Amino acid sequence: MNRVMDAQLYEALMAFPFPGEVVGAISYGSGHVHETYCVHVHGANQVCTQFILQKLNTTAFKKPVELMENITLVTDFLRQQALDKGEDPDLYLTVIRTKDKTSFYQDSEGEYWRLYPFITNSISYDRIKFPAHFYESAKAFGNFQKQLAAFDASRLHATIERFHDTRHRLELLDRAIENNYAGRLDEVEAEIKFINEKRHYGSYLLDLYDKGYLPLRVTHNDTKLNNVLFDRDTGKAIAVIDLDTVMPGLSAYDFGDSIRFGCTQADEDEKDLSKIRFDQALYDVFCKGFMEGVDGALTRKEIEVLPWGAYIMTYEVGVRFLTDYLDGDKYFHIARPEHNLDRCRTQLKFLEEMERNWDQMQIRV
Numbered sequence: 339m340n341r342v343m344d345a346q347l348y349e350a351l352m353a354f355p356f357p358g359e360v361v362g363a364i365s366y367g368s369g370h371v372h373e374t375y376c377v378h379v380h381g382a383n384q385v386c387t388q389f390i391l392q393k394l395n396t397t398a399f400k401k402p403v404e405l406m407e408n409i410t411l412v413t414d415f416l417r418q419q420a421l422d423k424g425e426d427p428d429l430y431l432t433v434i435r436t437k438d439k440t441s442f443y444q445d446s447e448g449e450y451w452r453l454y455p456f457i458t459n460s461i462s463y464d465r466i467k468f469p470a471h472f473y474e475s476a477k478a479f480g481n482f483q484k485q486l487a488a489f490d491a492s493r494l495h496a497t498i499e500r501f502h503d504t505r506h507r508l509e510l511l512d513r514a515i516e517n518n519y520a521g522r523l524d525e526v527e528a529e530i531k532f533i534n535e536k537r538h539y540g541s542y543l544l545d546l547y548d549k550g551y552l553p554l555r556v557t558h559n560d561t562k563l564n565n566v567l568f569d570r571d572t573g574k575a576i577a578v579i580d581l582d583t584v585m586p587g588l589s590a591y592d593f594g595d596s597i598r599f600g601c602t603q604a605d606e607d608e609k610d611l612s613k614i615r616f617d618q619a620l621y622d623v624f625c626k627g628f629m630e631g632v633d634g635a636l637t638r639k640e641i642e643v644l645p646w647g648a649y650i651m652t653y654e655v656g657v658r659f660l661t662d663y664l665d666g667d668k669y670f671h672i673a674r675p676e677h678n679l680d681r682c683r684t685q686l687k688f689l690e691e692m693e694r695n696w697d698q699m700q701i702r703v
């Protein structure tokens with residue numbers, strides 16, 4: 339390695355059996371949670387290979403060993419299924435074992451690292467470039483649920499307890515308001531009022547689940563557009579990534595989180611709220627792709643409540659961004675002091691947009 343490099347990163351790199359000389363490790367992607375690096379390796383015959391190295395965020399994921407057990411179970415299952423069907427297994431994430439044959443490396447500071455092959459010729463997008471991308475991502479996420487339908491959910495740990503339990507998210511917000519840790523409470527009165535007015539909607543899906551109207555499935559639970567990789571040349575979705583939150587959940591969560599993030603032409607942290615518009619054409623494109631992807635695997639009731647998934651995921655993330663802002667930005671990575679507040683505001687604006695478009699959002703079953 340010929341560059342000056344952070345000692346912790348260097349230690350982590352040394353733990354993995356790269357097929358050549360590591361010539362660089364560059365901060366990569368725009369995830370809010372882990373520290374992600376693209377590692378460049380020069381092998382024999384001048385062959386250059388890339389890898390994705392991640393330092394796990396243990397504030398978000400408090401049980402990294404269980405988390406890695408989940409990921410290896412799910413990725414091994416998906417690869418085997420692909421092999422059985424004669425599909426390309428390299429389009430699924432594979433956990434590269436350390437020199438000691440473990441699925442992660444714990445460094446001398448106690449932090450956890452993992453390595454994946456870089457999925458070749460791939461790119462992720464933070465915003466829709468072409469509607470076809472959204473359609474492709476919808477098919478990929480829908481299909482992901484279908485592929486995991488045969489996976490025994492009881493083998494999975496809850497990597498984040500009560501991850502999409504909106505009632506719990508509201509309790510955490512209430513606690514943050516009470517503590518006012520970062521002293522920002524006065525700035526966010528309008529946001530708190532807005533959230534309080536809509537509290538009853540937050541539990542709509544969980545109430546249906548509690549009454550037995552919705553089944554529990556193995557879901558991805560973090561279906562942002564940038565958690566799908568696209569082929570740089572063909573624009574086709576090639577892999578679903580970021581499997582840390584694959585857990586039992588409701589199908590509407592996966593549909594909904596994609597709509598929340600992708601069904602607008604604006605960024606999640608846009609400051610100009612007039613740019614946050616619900617894009618009906620993108621919504622229709624997504625519905626088509628998702629239904630094709632799940633391919634008959636959902637019940638009528640699940641399809642009927644998909645729009646609620648979009649509403650509740652948006653509400654829930656808005657609540658989470660505000661909570662983190664009040665707590666002093668401990669969870670989501672930020673690039674500016676008011677970043678989480680800006681993100682919260684885009685979510686609340688998008689909720690209003692969905693309310694205005696609610697009738698057109700309904701899916702005929």
Ligand code: ADP
Pocket residue numbers: 366367368369370371372373374390431454455456457458460461462564565567579580581
């Ligand atoms: P986070 O949980 O922080 O969002 P991700 O696992 O989503 O972390 O990774 C962050 C970004 O890194 C992704 O959006 C994608 O651009 C890129 N990435 C992750 N894994 C791979 C991979 N195996 N091949 C290519 N790019 C990847």
Ligand code: GN1
Pocket residue numbers: 368369370371372398560562565580582583606655
């Ligand atoms: C985080 O990890 P990433 O950036 O794909 C978060 C999601 C939020 C999202 C908001 C584990 O997703 O739940 O919806 O930010 N992931 C975790 O952009 O908390």
Ligand code: MG
Pocket residue numbers: 369370564565580
């Ligand atoms: Mg991600």
